[in-house]
Amino acid sequence: MPQLRFLKFYAPWDEKQLNVYIPIPLKPFSARLKYLEWNSYPLNSLSSMFCVEQLVEFRMPNSQISKLWDGTQELPNLIVLYLYGCNKLVKLPDFSKATKLKTIDLWNYEKLYQLHPSILSIQTLEELYLTGCTKLECAKGNLKSLKTFYAYNCSSLKEFSIELIELPNNIKAQSRLRALDVSGCSGLQSIPELPPKNVTQIQC
Structure with missing residues (x-):
């Protein structure tokens, strides 16, 4: 499917499993993919299955993924990152190349203990949701465009500083x-x- 732009596997937000058969190995999807939503994604990594360079929205709530990718990826088009309930994902990679990112949703990301410094330096970021990140200890950065910030039930948060202008x-x-x-x-x-x-x- 070389022309594929939109891919969505939907499940209700409170369901942890999605009964979709996935052949192994899974062939790579289109390099032109702009919208990816895979609720309850069952594998532990993306590997080379997805080309993320053209993605505008990346949504993988309640997935089993333990790592997004290695190193720094070119993400010039990414606007929305939605990782609600990804409890096997311990840390996030470098997002310094995501120069258009506006929304990051990490609700109930229970194993997250540290935000990559690049996330709290994204000058286009307008919405940051950290509610339920019970192990997160520090959130310090310079977010000039931030309009909405939620951090309810972040019981381990010891250091918090967002520069307000x-x-x-x-x-x-x-x-x-x-x-x-x-x-x-x-x-x-x-x-x-x-x-x-x-x-x-x-x-x-």
């Missing part, structure tokens, strides 16, 4: 906002208009 312009519409603490945010350049009469405490 601006607050969202729509903060005025947050009618339930009562307190704002941006102390230590040395890169913060300005504070937009806040909800009138609601905010009773501001700490800079």
